[in-house]
Amino acid sequence: MQFIYGLSKSGISIVKYFNKKNASFDCWDDDIETRRNVKKIFKKIKFVKPTNNNLKKYSEIYLSPGISIYKSNIKKIKKNHLHRDLNLYWKNINNQKIIAITGTNGKSTTTKLIGDIFIKSNIKTFVGGNLGNSLLNSFLTTIKNTHHVIELSSFQLELIKNFNPSVSILLNLSKDHLDRYENFRHYINQKKKVFSKNKYGLNLISIDDNNSKTIYNDEKISNKISFSVNNSKADVYLKKNTIYDNYFFKRKKIIVKNISIDLAGDFNYQNILVAYIVSRIFKIQLNVFKNMVKNFVGLPHRYKIIEQNNKFVAINNSKATNIQSTCSSLKNLKNVILILGGRAKDNNFNQINKLANHIIKAYVYGESSKQITRQIKSKIKVSVFENLDQVIKTIFQEINNYTSKTTILFAPACTSYDQYKNFEERGIHFSKLIKKYKYIALK
Numbered sequence: 203m204q205f206i207y208g209l210s211k212s213g214i215s216i217v218k219y220f221n222k223k224n225a226s227f228d229c230w231d232d233d234i235e236t237r238r239n240v241k242k243i244f245k246k247i248k249f250v251k252p253t254n255n256n257l258k259k260y261s262e263i264y265l266s267p268g269i270s271i272y273k274s275n276i277k278k279i280k281k282n283h284l285h286r287d288l289n290l291y292w293k294n295i296n297n298q299k300i301i302a303i304t305g306t307n308g309k310s311t312t313t314k315l316i317g318d319i320f321i322k323s324n325i326k327t328f329v330g331g332n333l334g335n336s337l338l339n340s341f342l343t344t345i346k347n348t349h350h351v352i353e354l355s356s357f358q359l360e361l362i363k364n365f366n367p368s369v370s371i372l373l374n375l376s377k378d379h380l381d382r383y384e385n386f387r388h389y390i391n392q393k394k395k396v397f398s399k400n401k402y403g404l405n406l407i408s409i410d411d412n413n414s415k416t417i418y419n420d421e422k423i424s425n426k427i428s429f430s431v432n433n434s435k436a437d438v439y440l441k442k443n444t445i446y447d448n449y450f451f452k453r454k455k456i457i458v459k460n461i462s463i464d465l466a467g468d469f470n471y472q473n474i475l476v477a478y479i480v481s482r483i484f485k486i487q488l489n490v491f492k493n494m495v496k497n498f499v500g501l502p503h504r505y506k507i508i509e510q511n512n513k514f515v516a517i518n519n520s521k522a523t524n525i526q527s528t529c530s531s532l533k534n535l536k537n538v539i540l541i542l543g544g545r546a547k548d549n550n551f552n553q554i555n556k557l558a559n560h561i562i563k564a565y566v567y568g569e570s571s572k573q574i575t576r577q578i579k580s581k582i583k584v585s586v587f588e589n590l591d592q593v594i595k596t597i598f599q600e601i602n603n604y605t606s607k608t609t610i611l612f613a614p615a616c617t618s619y620d621q622y623k624n625f626e627e628r629g630i631h632f633s634k635l636i637k638k639y640k641y642i643a644l645k
């Protein structure tokens with residue numbers, strides 16, 4: 203008997219999978235509204251509220267990524283009884299080629315870019331995982347995909363064993379999810395589970411940050427390809443729109459000039475570089491790679507320009523749920539009106555002070571507003587609000603005071619869970635508020 207705990211997208215995909223297999227299972231979600239909505243779709247579904255005692259009767263317990271394995275009624279369960287959707291996905295993989303992507307930032311963009319390149323090359327490809335299309339959806343379709351390009355979070359990787367993708371990719375590592383893990387080392391150890399131990403699997407590892415570089419130097423990891431956007435010692439590196447390939451060729455130069463606006467910013471160079479390497483591994487034509495980089499359409503809420511005119515440009519980067527992602531978003535911008543706030547994962551917001559010369563003013567809201575303000579107010583002018591609606595309205599009331607064109611950057615550096623269900627809902631609300639209040643600035 204199986205139990206599904208958490209009925210988010212991944213949980214629902216497990217429900218569908220078990221229904222398809224006519225398997226018996228119970229399930230639960232702590233949110234009553236979610237249970238009501240699920241009941242409308244699956245009439246015969248059985249809800250059982252999990253307790254310390256009744257969970258022990260299930261042979262397999264499938265946890266949504268949002269459910270911590272350190273939750274009081276979970277941590278007493280033996281680890282070999284606990285699973286994520288990744289465990290069930292991997293169990294059902296046959297001969298498909300798996301490209302697995304993880305890291306702190308840039309996972310979703312990289313996953314979509316590689317997936318688009320494969321699809322454009324007429325390769326039957328499933329693109330999914332943490333970016334929104336649940337892993338098990340790959341088995342709920344009649345399409346027979348030969349390749350899977352998947353984004354994996356640290357939460358999905360926590361409980362996996364003997365994972366051997368065809369290509370494993372680590373983009374970068376910085377402090378994240380410290381509200382969930384004991385320490386940074388604990389978080390890193392989850393990310394390392396992405397690497398293939400199969401002699402045929404390739405492991406692509408960045409050497410751009412010290413944490414990733416340390417992992418690259420780990421002798422236990424074999425079949426490694428290093429990549430970098432600043433280190434010429436890497437097997438493949440990118441500098442000033444030129445890729446230098448010392449792995450597949452002998453110092454071959456590939457010029458990449460025309461880059462989509464959805465891949466703007468230095469932080470996207472890593473994503474482009476990885477897409478190139480994967481294209482080489484699977485012998486995809488170079489012109490397909492270049493054309494996709496030129497015409498790439500990014501995912502919503504990830505550094506997307508949603509409005510611009512002669513007074514301002516508004517960028518929605520609601521996906522920036524950690525401080526490093528916010529800092530990366532800032533580096534290539536000037537005259538920035540920065541919007542921060544939500545529920546903090548980390549308490550080191552003073553990192554933003556290093557980029558104070560990029561920022562005109564910070565508008566801070568939500569649960570962590572006092573903490574953020576306390577750490578940045580000595581370097582950055584700050585205004586504090588209860589919610590995002592107040593923030594956007596005030597920005598447009600004040601924007602005409604600035605003589606130069608401004609960039610309104612929504613890169614919260616926090617999760618959304620204090621006021622929103624997820625970063626998508628938060629990003630949608632931000633976009634609606636920009637459209638609602640922009641008239642004030644245009645008077």
